[in-house]
Amino acid sequence: MxxxxxxxxxxxxxxxxxxxxxxxxxxxxxxxxxxxxxxxxxxxxxxxxxxxxxxxxxxxxxxxxxxxxxxxxxxxxxxxxxxxxxxxxxxxxxxxxxxxxCIFREMECPLGIVFGKCSWTGKLKDMMEHFKERHTDHCNATSDEEVELTNVDIKNDDRHFFLVAQTKFLFIITVKIDTLQNMVYWTIQHIGSKKAAHDHIYEIHVLSKQNPRRKVVFTEHCFNDAIKPEEIFRQGKCAALPLEMLVHYIKDKKLSFRFFIKRIPPAPKANKNDKGDGKNDNKPGPKGPGPKPKNPNQDSKPKQNGAGPSGKGNKNKAQA
CATH class of the missing domain: 3.30.40.10 (Zinc/RING finger domain, C3HC4 (zinc finger))
Structure with missing residues (x-):
């Protein structure tokens, strides 16, 4: 069997x-x-x-x-x-x-992970309230105003961190001065799933303190918080400037930038009737008022009376 x-x-x-x-x-x-x-x-x-x-x-x-x-x-x-x-x-x-x-998981304070100065754990919905109570200087960044970093020194490694709320989502902004790589990096990460992160892009506008007309703009996709910022910096999928260029944007040890986080609109749905095979390209349109279309098979020249092109038919008819 x-x-x-x-x-x-x-x-x-x-x-x-x-x-x-x-x-x-x-x-x-x-x-x-x-x-x-x-x-x-x-x-x-x-x-x-x-x-x-x-x-x-x-x-x-x-x-x-x-x-x-x-x-x-x-x-x-x-x-x-x-x-x-x-x-x-x-x-x-x-x-x-x-x-x-998972946005419902038990989370650690992002500042505690980076700087080791906070032992808070809790849910995502409570994180912003925790920052407002314990880390006020790290949650006051908004896209409506410039973000100003102080005590910026390109000779020393440094890191700045901000928690940003936009609509119903939370984002992390990380700025890092890396003297070993001779670079300064910016990245914005979405706290949540990879799919939700990929639905967002961000812009970083670095503004010169020395010349108001000078600025540099970067645009990138968001990563989610499951990936470490160092990995994003290593891949170069972030905003980045060499430190020798950054000096032209610093004045009195202050550096300013603006950020914008945008949700990518969903792609329009394809028309079910449009199969994309080109079969309907030459299909005639709807009938309407106006002259009828010319028949391509019809001779454009007027017909002559008679049996043939010699005109003998006309001659015979006249003699009759």
């Missing part, structure tokens, strides 16, 4: 994932077994002392439960931040990437 082969490309299904009997957390690959076949997560298998199964008291092994790992890999699971408001479900192998950009 023939047996059906399993479909390796089967669609993901929504099931309850198995939990590790030790830590009670949802298991993900790699999953190991004891001598009796009970499954444990990787962390508990490596750290449980003595290495004995809590269910049957048999020794743990390094044997993988491949079948269970395959089931887990195909299963759709809700985001762990579901209780906080996240509505996304996905296969477990995509969960790690999603958690890096």
């Amino acid at each position: 023939a047996t059906a082969k399993p479909n390796k490309k089967a669609a993901a299904v929504a099931i309850d994932l198995p939990e590790c009997p030790v830590c009670m957390e949802t298991m993900s690959a790699p999953i190991f077994q004891c001598q009796s076949g009970h499954s444990l997560c990787n962390s508990c298998t490596q750290n449980l002392m003595p290495p004995i199964c809590p269910i049957c008291r048999q020794n743990l092994t390094q044997m993988r439960n491949w079948q269970l790992e395959e089931i887990v890999a195909k299963a759709k699971v809700p985001c762990p931040n579901k209780s906080a408001g996240c509505v996304y479900t996905m296969v477990s192998v995509d969960m790690e990437e999603h958690l890096k950009e």
Whole structure:
């Protein structure tokens, strides 16, 4: 009797994932077994002392439960931040990437990450309020006014940081003076998903303190906050100026710039009737008032009376 082969490309299904009997957390690959076949997560298998199964008291092994790992890999699971408001479900192998950009995740203060001076953790919706209470100088930048940096010295490394709210989104502006690379960098990152970040572009207008007519403008796509600013600077996908040029924009150790964040309008939807195959290019338009179009097959010269071009037909008719 023939047996059906399993479909390796089967669609993901929504099931309850198995939990590790030790830590009670949802298991993900790699999953190991004891001598009796009970499954444990990787962390508990490596750290449980003595290495004995809590269910049957048999020794743990390094044997993988491949079948269970395959089931887990195909299963759709809700985001762990579901209780906080996240509505996304996905296969477990995509969960790690999603958690890096989930706007409902527990976040650290960006200033704490960069400068190590703040231990705040909380939700994105509370971040701006935290900045207004604890980091006032880092959340007062707006696109309506110039942003002025003080104590700017191209001989010393420096970094400036601003949290900006625009419509319902939050953005991070980072300015870095790098004496090793002999460059100054600007970048604006969206706090959220890669897709939402890619839907935005930003402009940086560097204004000269020495000559009001002089300025330089940069335009770039936004990255999201999952990527470190240093990586953006390394790739050169940001606003950047050599320090020897920057000196022409500094006066009394002050540097000014303006920024604009714009949402890219969605592309217009294609007309379903327009297939783009050129078949309708020569299709006649609708009928209307006016002279009828000329038939291309009709001779433009008036017909002569008679049987042929010699005119004999006319002569015979006259004699008759």
